[in-house]
Amino acid sequence: MSMKLEYDRGTLVIRGQYAVPYSTWDDRISAFRAPAFRYRDIVEFLRRNLVDFSDYVINPPPREEFRSIPVPLREYQEEALNSWLSSGMRGVIVLPTGAGKTLIALKAMEKLGVSTLVVVPTIPLMRQWSSEIEEKLGVSTGLMGGGEKDVRFVTVATYDSAYLNAEVLGDKFMLAVFDEVHHLAAEGYSHIGEMLAAPYRLGLTATFEREDGRHFLLPMLVGGIVYSISPRELAGKHLAEYEIVRISVDLSEEEKREYKSAVEEYKRGLSSIGLEIRSPDDFRQLVKMSATSRTARDALLAWNKARRIAINSESKLKALENLLSAHKKDKVIIFTEFNDMAKEISRRYLIPLITHRTPEKERNEILQNFRDGIYTKIVTSKVLNEGIDVPDARVAIILGGTGSRREFVQRLGRVLRKRAGKRAVIYEVVSKGTKEVSISYRRRRGVNN
Incomplete structure (x- = not known):
């Protein structure tokens, strides 16, 4: 008896007398059923075992012929x-x-x-x-x-x-x-x-x-x-040479007091609920607990406050001012963690701003003007990390971000397009004596400098 394979709403229906890997019996249809992504595994199993079967799974749209791509691969x-x-x-x-x-x-x-x-x-x-x-x-x-x-x-x-x-x-x-x-x-x-x-x-x-x-x-x-x-392996020949420069800044005295107070409140909260943060899973546990525990919620709010103080320090804007002065003629993308910091930079230095709220038409105009050299600086939070074609720049200034290596590599990639004589620079501006220092090291792991 021949087996028959069909597709049904994200699953495979296997009709016939043999059970196949990854399938279970479905009494409702008197047939075996398996997840659709196991289609290849099941077909290979049937062929290996010389089982006769009819395949009705893939029903493609009308065929179109591809022309040959003239661009050679590197x-x-x-x-x-x-x-x-x-x-x-x-x-x-x-x-x-x-x-x-x-x-x-x-x-x-x-x-x-x-x-x-x-x-x-x-x-x-x-x-x-x-x-x-x-x-x-x-x-x-x-x-x-x-x-x-x-x-x-x-x-x-x-x-x-x-x-x-x-x-x-x-x-x-x-x-x-x-x-x-x-x-x-x-x-x-x-x-x-x-x-x-x-x-x-x-x-x-x-x-x-x-x-x-x-x-x-x-x-x-x-x-x-x-x-x-890695980017380093391609730098020079296929991507631009680059360097990563970390700039450390001091919190103001008031920011130090507020940061210390928030961190202490955070630690007291963790101690009260008996939680140690040793991994991302532990922090996710804190977030879950904050839904039902006032103490956990207050600890999470204190952590967010401390993080915001470190990332949005006024000293970073002074460092940014110096960097903008040093790179007057270069195309620069400024990355922040929070929209309010990006908006303040845009207001203070008259730099075009792109956030997730920027209308598509306005965003495209800003990027086109940046591409054409009408604008030489743009500021953004996270929206340019991925998913948007960003024109070539030589300098990236990271004023805030997460510990995600992916986010760092994506931001690095925004300045790596090769151009004759180009050497890209990525500045990380980090608040001394805060958790931001370890976050900076964490996001750079695996990116050789």
């Missing part, structure tokens, strides 16, 4: 693509921002010539990918996000839209490309990977690890790391 890009191909067309490629991950993915699409879903974190990035695909591969793209809901042979979707429509998208594509693949491991978004039947999967990122540890899901959903190269 040596390391070729190595990355070949590593992915030789790994069974599954896995994650880790490259610095600006090192050409998109081109590698387009070459992979050209080589396979199959229906493809590209999943991206933001609407601007969705439109950017769509433009690149149409220009280089010569096919029209479907879009899922920002009010668009059009599925084609090649479709670009935001993570939000792919999550909401995973059941519909699940049987349409042979290849899934996950840009900024670390997002896929987030709670909720991981269902995208689970509900897609796509047997071929490519993940792209500048940093594989997540602070919450959920990157452990990625080898199951996409595949493990098949190629990785």
